[in-house]
Amino acid sequence: xxxxxxxxxxxxxxxxxHGSVTQVRAALSVLSQDSACNQSHIMIALPTPYLLLAxxxxxQQAGWQIAAQxxxxxxxxxxxxGEVSARMLADVGCRAVLVGHSERRQYFAEGQQVLSKKLxxxxxxxxxxxxxxGESFAQREAGLAWQTVEQQLDEVMPLLKExxxxxxxxxxxxxxxxxxxxSLADVEEMHTQLQKKLLHSLPACATMRVxxxxxxxxxxxxxxxxxxxxxxxxxxxxxxxxxxxKKICQASEKR
Ligand code: 13P
Numbered sequence: 001x002x003x004x005x006x007x008x009x010x011x012x013x014x015x016x017x018h019g020s021v022t023q024v025r026a027a028l029s030v031l032s033q034d035s036a037c038n039q040s041h042i043m044i045a046l047p048t049p050y051l052l053l054a055x056x057x058x059x060q061q062a063g064w065q066i067a068a069q070x071x072x073x074x075x076x077x078x079x080x081x082g083e084v085s086a087r088m089l090a091d092v093g094c095r096a097v098l099v100g101h102s103e104r105r106q107y108f109a110e111g112q113q114v115l116s117k118k119l120x121x122x123x124x125x126x127x128x129x130x131x132x133x134g135e136s137f138a139q140r141e142a143g144l145a146w147q148t149v150e151q152q153l154d155e156v157m158p159l160l161k162e163x164x165x166x167x168x169x170x171x172x173x174x175x176x177x178x179x180x181x182x183s184l185a186d187v188e189e190m191h192t193q194l195q196k197k198l199l200h201s202l203p204a205c206a207t208m209r210v211x212x213x214x215x216x217x218x219x220x221x222x223x224x225x226x227x228x229x230x231x232x233x234x235x236x237x238x239x240x241x242x243x244x245x246k247k248i249c250q251a252s253e254k255r
Contacts, residue, residue, distance in 0.1 A: 012044075
């Protein structure tokens with residue numbers, strides 16, 4: 001039987017809270033015309049107001065896929081002012097949604113309860129969660145990197161067990177937006193542990209991917225994507241620079 005990890009590598013752009021109608025239109029046009037970016041293994045996680053612009057490109061057969069950066073923990077539509085449901089994200093053509101990003105954990109105090117509800121809501125609408133885990137610098141320094149990541153996974157394991165496809169993004173908090181990328185040896189070690197854990201905990205899952213995120217740039221993407229334990233990358237800052245992002249997409253093509 002083939003390994004659940006053997007599928008091609010994903011590249012996910014996380015634009016975070018950046019952009020304008022004009023910029024997003026221009027960027028989506030560039031990505032759609034670039035042969036390395038206009039591919040189904042490339043996903044763009046846009047700010048919610050711009051998802052519909054991406055959907056318009058999808059109607060014109062853009063090759064890349066749409067992702068959202070967040071979803072409501074309320075599974076059903078209703079009187080929840082300001083919230084955006086999983087159903088709405090699916091309705092505007094989203095294929096995947098980031099869950100548990102360290103910025104959501106840090107600034108919005110998202111923990112086990114709310115993250116579990118989000119995973120459940122996504123599963124109901126057949127959206128693929130990109131579940132993010134990662135340790136702080138202090139936790140790494142204290143030798144608690146794996147323990148931290150394992151606990152974040154264990155907290156939602158019952159929900160992951162329900163999914164036909166699981167994508168986990170390892171994003172060490174200290175590497176996000178800092179220019180400090182984890183060493184290849186550290187990435188290799190953490191991903192090996194994550195793969196082992198997922199295989200053990202989710203024996204029935206058909207497709208699994210472990211992505212790396214944290215200061216992925218044009219000049220380090222190739223080496224990171226070359227690691228057999230890395231099934232893709234989640235890119236923040238460098239995805240806003242289309243020249244860099246194209247190079248990262250090109251690096252994923254070689255794999
Ligand atoms: P940077 O690539 O800017 O470090 O951000 C990583 C990230 O948070 C992607 O989700």
